[in-house]
Structure formats: structure tokens, C-alpha cells
Amino acid sequence: MKQALYAGLLLGLVPIQTTVLDHVSISGIRPDLCLIAACLVGFFAGERDGMVLGFALGFVQDLFSAGELWLNLVTKGLIGFLAGLVGRLLANATPAAMLATLLGLSVVSGTIFLMAVRVGESLADLFYVVRAVLLPQALFDAAVGTGAYWLIARHGRTQDATQEGPTPFW
Amino acid sequence: MLRSTSGPRRVVLVLSALLLSIFLVLPKQSRSLLQHLGQPFAQIVAFPLGALSALDRSVREVWSGYIALRHVREENRRLRQEIELLRGQNGELREIATATQRLGALLEFKEGAASETIAAQVVGRDTTSWYRALVLNKGGRDGIRPEMGVMTQVGVVGRVVKVNSSTSVVLLVTDPNNAVTGLIQRTRDEGIVEGTAQGLARMKYIPLLSAVRIGDTVVTSGLTGGFPKGLVIGSVRSIDKGEGDLFQSAEITPEVDVSKLEEVLVISAPRPLEEPAAAAGSLVPKQPQRRER
DSSP: OHHHHHHHHHHHHHHHHHTGGGGGOBTTBOOOHHHHHHHHHHHHHOHHHHHHHHHHHHHHHHHTSSSOTTHHHHHHHHHHHHHHHHHHHOSSOOHHHHHHHHHHHHHHHHHHHHHHSOOOSSHHHHHHHIIIIIHHHHHHHHHHHHHHHHHHHHHHHHHHHHSSSOOOOO | OOOOOHHHHHHHHHHHHHHHHHHHHOHHHHHHHHHHHHHHHHHHHHHHHHHHHHHHHHHHHHHHHHHHHHTHHHHHHHHHHHHHHHHHHHHHHHHHHHHHHHHHHHHHHHOOOOOEEEEEEEEEEOSSSSSOEEEESOOGGGTOOTTOEEEOSSSEEEEEEEEOSSOEEEEETTSTTOEEEEEETTTOOEEEEEEOTTSSEEEEEEETTOOOOTTOEEEEOSOSTTOOTTOEEEEEEEEEOOTTOSEEEEEEEESSOGGGOOEEEEEEEOOOOOOHHHHHHOOSOOOOOOOBO
């Protein structure tokens, strides 16, 4: 089941990211579904799964992005790993804690991109990109990711109520 | 409660450290390795990408059809009035068209061979918000190669930066990572056109004595590969001339609205620049060789 879910994420997320998500973009900013998926998998399934899926998602994402072929691969892998570490520290995560975690991880990812991508020439350009891309992206990721977390957690609770024993999120 | 995953964690950490060091030490080799490894993945992902794009397009068409129907009666009445007006203008335009045809044949005589192009459909946008890029539905097996220029009938769109077997990625002219050599059409001053953080373009290294004005058209100079000479990039929106600067720069509004692109032409063979004497010496008018696949 887990493998099927990961394969589905690998095959489905990037096409959705490049096509459908354009309609929900705000000023050209779209939630980064691959980052959110790497975070949630890391959070629920541990840092190893988060990192491996992050690497894989980042790799596929890089194939359809104008950036260097390693940028998303490394970033998403790192984010999946960090999310796994945070997931181990937080025994009972609330949506608020998840919001803060996703916000922080998206800012980390954005900072890596900021260092790797040419954003302009002046300091004003840099501040503009932080204000117009990095922060809105982080807020968008955090909002969508927390929504997804809430749905998954709710689904888990419903299953717990009907079945015995702990229920994996998938 | 902490999970005891020290064994697998160590393996994963060693692997990731190894990966990172490969990226840092051998950036070029790792890029080509990733490119080769990525080909089959790209081909697999291209299927759901194509399907989603087609679905997205049809939903958009149905929606726009619905919106169109709501206004169709009012539009019909207005169009009938316009037809009457246009019928009158049509006669005049036929005369002008005949004259234009003659002049066009003369112009063709002066023109060199037109560029060969490959028509492609835009199936998506960049997977991140950090680049202004498009994903096209044609790739390496259709003849698309990196560094090829991309245009529409209106002007320059960008250049191909990544090619998979069935898709390719185009970096737009408005992206700060893109640079095209440009020419101010009126003054013939050359410079480099780069994208800006704000989604416009900026022409740099314009000579200080250039008489560039707001509204001037900027075209490609044809000096760098990918684009023929004379393709419209945009028009000058503002000029920066700082005290003590060696060059001026100008902010440019791109001619192509990159947010609404659906089809583009990839320039597979830019028109070679001809010597004026050779072009004038030819007696037989050349046929345009624009070819769309």
C-alpha cells in the first residue's frame, strides 16, 4: 500500500504541479506539492521515507523545471529528512505546530533556492523576491500542507475509532 | 518516544553525504548522469502530464464556451452591425492587399531565408515558483535541442534550457536567468536583454551616447545563437542613466504576454545573416522557407 502511494505521488504530483495548479496560483505563486508531500511523509513515516521520497520527487520535479538538475532533488530530500526529525520530536502535533513546521521548512527550501537562483542584480531585487516569492510561497505551502495534515489526521482518527491498534496514515 | 533507526539512518546519511559531495565535486558529470537517468522517468511522467493538460484544456474550453453563450445574443446583434461596416471596408482592403502583395514580393527579394520552426503546445509551467518557464509537448525526438530560441508571431518568448525525449522546458525572456542580445531598432544600439525580478525585461550596456527613447522597439540582434535578427523583444518603458555610469539601461515591456501562451514556435534553424551585397545581387526572389512541423 505504501509503495503504491509513493508511486502515485511520484507519477501524479509533478503533472498536477505543472498544469492544474496554475489555476490556483496567486500572483504566480503556487503551493509546492512536492515539498508538502515530502514534509508530510517525513512527518508521518520518518526521516528515511521523507528523504528518499523527497529525493525522488525533487528529481522528477527537476526534469520539468528550468533550474539545475540537482536543486529540487537536494532541497526536497533535505526537507523530507528535516520533517522526519521534527516528526520524531513532536509526539502529538497540533495543526498549529504543523503550520509552523511547514512554514519553517518552506522558508529553508526557499532560502536554498534564493542562494542558487539568479534573482536580479540589486539588494532591492533580493528583497523583492523574498517579499514576492519566498514568503508567499511559504505561507501557501504551510496553509495547504496543514489542511492536508488535518485531513490525514482526521482520517486516521476515524479509522482508529473503527479498528483496533494504531493506523498508518496511508 | 524516539524510534531506533540508527542503522538505516546511518546508511541514508552516508548515501546523502556521498550524493552531495558528488554534486559539489563533479557538477558537470553529475548533471549529465542525472540527465541520462532522468530520461525514462521524464517519459513516464509525460503521460499523466499530457493527459492532465488535455483535461485542463477541455475544461477551460467548456467553461469559456459557457461564458461565451451568456453574452452571445448581445454579441450577435453587435456583430451584424459590424459585418455591414466591414463589408464596405473589405472592398478598400482588397485594393490595398493587391498593392501589399506587390510590395511584399519586393520585400521578399531582400529578405533572406526565413527560420525553420517547430510548432509546440504549452502543456505546463515550471514546477517551482522560482523560474519563469514553460513546459512544451515536444522534445528531443521532435528535433528540439537546448539553446534553441522560442517565439510566437508576436515576438520572442524565451529559449529552450532542458530537453527530455517528449517534452522540453523553455526559460522565458522575463526570467532573470535568461539573456538575449538585443538591438534598439531605431538607433541600432546593441545591448543585452535580461529578465527582471518583477517579470519584465531590462536592456543593459546601451552606449551612453545612445539616443534611446521611451517607446523604442527592441529586437534581437542575431549575434547569439537561437534567434534570427529582427525578432521583436519588446518596447522601452523607462531609461536609467546614472551619473558616472559607463552605460545606460532600459526597462522593457515584453511584446509577448507570457502568461497567456498556448502555442509557440521553436526556432530549429535561425535564418542566417546575409551580406547585403549578396542579397542585392540575387535576381531571383527567394521563397520564404518557414516550415512548421
